[in-house]
Amino acid sequence: MSRTEQQVPVVIIGAGPVGVTAALLLARRGVRTVVLERHRDVYPLPRAVATDDEVRRILQAAGVGEEFAEIARPANGLRLLDARHRVMAEFRRSEHGHHGYPQTSMFDQPELERLLREALARNPQCELRSGVEVTGVGPDTAGPVRVTYRDDDGEYELWAEAVLGCDGANSLTRDAIGATWEDLRFEERWTVVDVRTNADVRCWEGVDQVCDPHRPATFMRVGEDRYRWEFRLQDERQPVRELIAPWMPPSHDGDFEIVRETQYTFRARIADRWRSGRVFLLGDAAHLTPPFIGQGLCAGLRDAYNLTWKLARVLGQGGDERLLDTYESERKPHTRHVIRLAVAMGWAMTGGQDGAAALRRRILAAACRIPGLTAAAGRDLSPSLTAGPLVRRRMRRGLAGTHCPQPWVALDGRRIRLDELLGDSFTVLTAAEPWPALNALAHALGARTIPVTGLGDDGTLAAWLRAGRVDAVLLRPDRVVMDVVPAGRHDFTDTAAWAALLHTTRSTLPLQQTAEKSLLRSATR
Missing domain, CATH: 3.40.30 (Glutaredoxin)
Known part of the structure; x- marks a missing residue:
């Protein structure tokens, strides 16, 4: 039999970067949270490795801006390379972006998660319960939402004014509210390799996208001695050293450690609904973004920033319940735009192996030589919000819906x-x-x-x-x-x-x- 606990303002399911950031943002507004997480510690292997200046501003708002600066490495931007690794286009990113930070920064996700959890542990408004399995959310009623979970000692239930589902691509919360995936037509199997080495790796301190339909790849430097390669899977398997040989010195006998080699299916999907009553979806529970423009984790942190101030206003400052409707109406079109950009970059890299693929690559190469085009494409990847109740836009290029700069x-x-x-x-x-x-x-x-x-x-x-x-x-x-x-x-x-x-x-x-x-x-x- 479940043990019932007292009602809490907000339950957050999932203690990844999105869930913990949401808890910290709510705490700054005086809202207490209980965070439920199935893992007992930070997931130790690297996943996300890039963020932008807007998201660094969000981490600043969450109270970890200075700590993140110590683990982040500014990046020059993005280059598109042909199959022979010749530069077709270069999209430069500034070290002084609109939000007051480098426009692109590389980092190690386990390090980010540790500093977020340390901040969580210092905050009396936040409680993390790890090593628990959430078993149910709902039913969807006008009153508090029931969340059931179990650990080694038994089963429990919490009653919350709101529930944030930050529980990833296989979200139980998404199933609980009856949301389904909309497929945005991109699915590919890739292998991801993280390496630690003291070799003189050929690197321009940015991201390289190799636009080769036979072996598309992504390469980037993550840290002082950390590098990541991503390759689309082929029928044949090649040893890691053979795959990364074009970037390595001709002969290298020094340190070479494969931190992780794993396979992922990159998908483009978006949930058909992000809210049911006071239950919300955030991050990978609401959308899946291919990694080609480094916006997967960024999108989830934007979700947290958009929702938490609205939820805090409704819970504690008399805000109208309709304020919460603007979370999905603002974030969903924005996220769809970013996913389409990522898919477009994916097709530019791979483009298939048919006769039209070569034509597409020639068109891409020619377009990249148009003066000013690469500079325009290299600006903010985050578009302004669409017009709505909280964005009073009268002019297409007006300030409404855009972010204020942070000097x-x-x-x-x-x-x-x-x-x-x-x-x-x-x-x-x-x-x-x-x-x-x-x-x-x-x-x-x-x-x-x-x-x-x-x-x-x-x-x-x-x-x-x-x-x-x-x-x-x-x-x-x-x-x-x-x-x-x-x-x-x-x-x-x-x-x-x-x-x-x-x-x-x-x-x-x-x-x-x-x-x-x-x-x-x-x-x-």
């Missing part, structure tokens, strides 16, 4: 990253001195109003607002621009669309409270 700013004689100044809630950034209506609206949201002049950021934010032709922006807690005040106007473009979703129970002075209620009431008419 270094000055505070009390110290240089800090912008997000350390902004805090964890909403923020109004304005190019001019705040006016009364702007201050009232900001106060109703629990937001800070910050003029961008005098921040010591070398004018980065002022130039960004000017380029967007706005006098002020409203930033969500995930640093996405929700709404703007166009240049020359004095109010946001569409307050009525989002005000009702974000109403708050925070206490204020009576006169202020009356003014704020009046403002929000008029905005939602």
Whole structure:
């Protein structure tokens, strides 16, 4: 018979990077979590090896930005090579991206998981229960959600206000809510080889994609003496040393350790639904991305950042339940776009072995010689969010739905990253001195109003607002621009669309409270 425990705010199933990051982000907003994980320790073998500057900003928000910097290695970008390893195209990535970090960083996933778990252990709002098997989620009701699990001592059940399924491609949570896979038509078997060696490996400090239909491959340097190769499987098996010979010195008798050699099926899939009531899917439970642009883990961490601030607002600050609907409506189109980019890169690499494959490669090679094309393709892999209740986009290329840049700013004689100044809630950034209506609206949201002049950021934010032709922006807690005040106007473009979703129970002075209620009431008419 199961032992029933008291209700907890949030149960997270899976203590991989997505699940633990979600727990840390919720903890910063005062939401307690219990994380259930079947493994007793961090999975010891390397899996994900690349991340981008947006996700490094998320790790900063989770409180592990500095620790991650110590294990990360900036990368130059991506090169496409032909079958003879001649460079067809080079997509450079900057060491100073929009989010304040290198646009591409290499890392060892077990090291990332260890520092995330260390942060989890230090946080009293988080509890990790490892070595347990989750056996059930649901049923789907309007009230708390039941989660059952067992360990060596027996069976238990928890009741949660919300459940986050971060339990991977074979997700029990996905089955529990009745979600099914949509196949995006890419499936290939590859072998992945991680090597540690002191050899002088030929490397440009970036990622190489070999566009050879007979032996497509990916190569990258992960650490000081760590390298990864990925090869599409053929009918015949070749020894590892033969496969990696084109990158190695002609004769090498030094250290050479195969850390891991395994086979994966790379797939492109997306779940048809990511939510049922208060049960949500995140990461590989919701989508599978081929690894060719290094966005698999990145997509899962973006899920966590998008959902956690909304969930915290609903659970603790009077946010409307409809706010949670925007998780899937925002993240699913974004993820589909990224998966299609990865599939396109996969087809550029492999392209099949028919007569059209050679033509496709010639077209690719010719396209890569067009001035400016590779530079444009090498920009952010993360598109802006589509228009919706929390993205009030009036212009196709406006700031709404994009991320605010993160320059270094000055505070009390110290240089800090912008997000350390902004805090964890909403923020109004304005190019001019705040006016009364702007201050009232900001106060109703629990937001800070910050003029961008005098921040010591070398004018980065002022130039960004000017380029967007706005006098002020409203930033969500995930640093996405929700709404703007166009240049020359004095109010946001569409307050009525989002005000009702974000109403708050925070206490204020009576006169202020009356003014704020009046403002929000008029905005939602």
